[in-house]
Amino acid sequence: METNIQTTATRTVERSARRSRSSVPLFLAAWVLLIGGGVIGTVWYTGQVKAKLTQDISVQTAQQITAMQQNYDKQLKEMQTRFTGELTTVQGKVDALNELLQFTKDNANSKTDNSNKLFSQLNEVKKELAALQKSLDVLK
Known part of the structure; x- marks a missing residue:
C-alpha cells in the first residue's frame, strides 16, 4: 500500500506540474491578447477623438472666418458710404468754388x-x- 500511496502522490504532483507548465503559457498568451486588445482599442479611440476634434475645429474655424468676412464687408460698406458722403461734400465745395471763380471772372x-x-x-x-x-x- 505504501507503494500505491507513493505512486498516487507522485502522479498528483506530476499532474499538477504538467498543469502548471501548460497554464503558464496559456496565462501569458491571455495577457498578451488583453494587452494587444487594449493597445488596439486605445489606437482606435484616439483616432476617433482626433477625427472629432478636427471636425469641431474645422466648424469653429469656418464660423470665425464667416464672422470676420461679414464684419469686413460691413466695415467696407460703411467706409464706402462715408467716402461717398465726403466726396459729395467736396464736390459741392468744388462746385461752389467754380461758381465763385466764374463770377469773379465775369466781373473782372x-x-x-x-x-x-x-x-x-x-x-x-x-x-x-x-x-x-x-x-x-x-x-x-
Whole structure:
C-alpha cells in the first residue's frame, strides 16, 4: 500500500506540474491578447477623438472666418458710404468754388471797371450833396 500511496502522490504532483507548465503559457498568451486588445482599442479611440476634434475645429474655424468676412464687408460698406458722403461734400465745395471763380471772372472784365467808376462817382456826388446841404444850412 505504501507503494500505491507513493505512486498516487507522485502522479498528483506530476499532474499538477504538467498543469502548471501548460497554464503558464496559456496565462501569458491571455495577457498578451488583453494587452494587444487594449493597445488596439486605445489606437482606435484616439483616432476617433482626433477625427472629432478636427471636425469641431474645422466648424469653429469656418464660423470665425464667416464672422470676420461679414464684419469686413460691413466695415467696407460703411467706409464706402462715408467716402461717398465726403466726396459729395467736396464736390459741392468744388462746385461752389467754380461758381465763385466764374463770377469773379465775369466781373473782372470792363463792367467791373465801369461799376467801380460809377461807385466812385456816386460817392463824390454824395460828398458834394453833403457839402451843399451844409452850405444851405449855413444860409438859413
